Amino acid sequence: MTVTQYDDLDDAAVTRLAHAALDCYPRHLQGDLRLICRSENATFRLTVGGERYALRLHRDNYHARDEIESELDWLDALRTDTGIVVPEAVRDARGERVVTVADGNGVERHADLFGWIAGEAPTSSVDPGAFRQLGEITARLHAHSRGWQRPAGFRRILWDHASMVGPQGHWGDWAALPGLSRADRAMIGEAVGQVETALAGYGQAPERFGLIHADLRLTNLLMHEGETRVIDFDDCGIGWYLHDLAAAVSFEEHHPSAPEWVENWLAGYERTGHLGPDDMAVLPSMLIQRRIQLTAWMASHSETETARGLAGRWAADTVRLVRRYLSGDPMPLGAH
Numbered sequence: 001m002t003v004t005q006y007d008d009l010d011d012a013a014v015t016r017l018a019h020a021a022l023d024c025y026p027r028h029l030q031g032d033l034r035l036i037c038r039s040e041n042a043t044f045r046l047t048v049g050g051e052r053y054a055l056r057l058h059r060d061n062y063h064a065r066d067e068i069e070s071e072l073d074w075l076d077a078l079r080t081d082t083g084i085v086v087p088e089a090v091r092d093a094r095g096e097r098v099v100t101v102a103d104g105n106g107v108e109r110h111a112d113l114f115g116w117i118a119g120e121a122p123t124s125s126v127d128p129g130a131f132r133q134l135g136e137i138t139a140r141l142h143a144h145s146r147g148w149q150r151p152a153g154f155r156r157i158l159w160d161h162a163s164m165v166g167p168q169g170h171w172g173d174w175a176a177l178p179g180l181s182r183a184d185r186a187m188i189g190e191a192v193g194q195v196e197t198a199l200a201g202y203g204q205a206p207e208r209f210g211l212i213h214a215d216l217r218l219t220n221l222l223m224h225e226g227e228t229r230v231i232d233f234d235d236c237g238i239g240w241y242l243h244d245l246a247a248a249v250s251f252e253e254h255h256p257s258a259p260e261w262v263e264n265w266l267a268g269y270e271r272t273g274h275l276g277p278d279d280m281a282v283l284p285s286m287l288i289q290r291r292i293q294l295t296a297w298m299a300s301h302s303e304t305e306t307a308r309g310l311a312g313r314w315a316a317d318t319v320r321l322v323r324r325y326l327s328g329d330p331m332p333l334g335a336h
Contacts, residue, residue, distance in 0.1 A: 007042070007059040009107065011035060014042040018057050020101040021111035022046065024092040029053070029113070039304060040234060045116075052116035053090065056234075057109055063157070063234075065110055068098050070154045071233050072112070074211065082144050084137065085229040087114040119222025119229050130218065131261045133228050134248055135268025138216055141230070142241050142273060145211040159214055159239030160204075161196050164293040172300035174292050179315035188295075191288055191322045198285040199240070202278065212239050217250045242279055245269075246290035249333065251310060253291045254317035258333035262287075288325040288332050291318055 007014065015035055022033055031048030033055065040062065046053040058068065075086045089097040090113040102108040122130045157163075157170065167173045175185050202208065213220075214235040222229040248265050249258050269275065295318050301307045325332040 007038075011038070013103065013107070014038070014057055014109075015044075017101055017103055017107070017109050018042065018044050018055055018111065020103070021057065021099050021109075022055060022113075024094075024096075024099040024101070025090070025113060026093050029090070039306070046113070054087070054114045054116055055111060056114065057111045060107075060109065063110070064155075065098055065100065066153060067155050067157065068110055068112065070150075070156050071236055072097050073151055073154060074148075074236065075233060077148055078141070078144060081148070082140060084140065085117060085227065086233070087117060087231055089114055117222055117224075117229050117231060119224035119227075121220075121222055122218040126218070128257060128260045128264045131248065131264035132268030132271075133223075134216065134218065134221060135245075135265035136271045137221075137228050137230060138213070138244050138248070138265075139269045139271065139273030141213060141216070142210075142244070145241075146207065148211070150211070156211065157235070157237035159212070159235075159237050159243060161199050161289070165192050165195070165289055165296065169293070169296055171293065171297040174296040174299065177295050177299040177315060177318075179311075180319070184315070184319050187319065187326070188292060188322050191325055192292060194326065195285040195289045195292075198282055199289075202240075202282045202285075204240075208242070208279075209240050210238065212236065212241055212244050213247070214239055214243060215247050215250065216244050217248050240286065242275070242283065242286050243290065245283070246286040249287075250290065250294060251306065253287065253294075253321060253333050254313070254335065255333075256335040259331045262331065262333065284325055284330055284332055288322060291321055291332075 018033055022030065029048055031046055034045050035042060036045050037043040041059050042057040044055040046055050072089050075088065078084050078086050079088060091097055092099050098110055098112050100108060100110050163170050165174060174188065213233060214237055215232060220230065220232040222231060245262065245265055249261055252258055266275065298307050298310065298314055321332045
């Protein structure tokens with residue numbers, strides 16, 4: 001599968017589409033719309049009479065409408081069944097949760113509107129104990145996922161080895177990253193093969209492989225008055241539950257505190273969930289697979305602010321971490 005990796009519309013174009021989407025909603029939801037973030041999608045803040053909402057304009061060629069509806073189904077179930085605060089979609093004037101709009105040039109996009117979730121996102125400078133909260137809430141999400149009966153027609157993106165780090169992966173080819181030498185690519189390729197073998201042995205039994213958030217890191221948590229809230233389910237899909245641990249340190253695998261973060265995440269997870277010896281044995285492969293997956297993201301999303309900010313050391317740090325993985329390091333994370 002190949003996908004468009006970055007929306008090449010300029011801010012003015014996505015803003016016009018966002019206004020067209022907002023026009024689909026009732027009059028009492030018409031207000032001031034401001035672009036606040038562009039990453040995979042464009043996110044706008046809507047302010048109406050002192051109330052705030054978030055409008056998400058999806059990029060092209062990533063999620064079909066039924067996949068977005070499936071994400072919203074899971075959010076509704078999580079809110080009802082667990083009490084975890086997650087985004088709640090607002091229906092348009094026709095009662096729909098997803099709207100589809102087009103501009104005069106034939107450009108079409110899906111959009112949805114959510115009630116605003118208050119809170120502050122932790123950063124990598126927080127007390128490592130924040131990862132205990134992250135691990136605990138991830139265990140709660142996993143417990144729900146394992147027990148939830150998905151509705152008929154439910155469809156989300158598949159996160160398996162090939163779709164994460166294969167040459168036709170969802171985020172492109174890691175080998176396209178500038179700054180990798182031929183020897184670097186050969187070494188990373190060796191690691192990819194070793195990961196594939198490890199995950200084939202680990203398998204995809206239902207207790208190990210199911211519906212996951214797939215991007216549950218600190219930036220997608222909001223802390224508000226002692227309550228942990230979870231946002232940004234855009235990448236949720238079918239994958240290894242343990243991938244959510246690897247995703248917890250996304251873009252920060254080289255940080256000196258990353259091993260301590262993982263230890264705290266594991267301690268938090270054990271409060272309501274459990275990881276056995278087989279899970280712990282495959283953890284290094286999960287961690288390095290995520291780093292290589294993000295290397296593909298860095299190559300295909302070079303226009304983004306995140307990629308530009310990390311580009312200087314990304315290739316060198318990735319090669320260093322891969323070397324540690326191949327040497328048998330049980331925690332291929334951290335600084336030198």
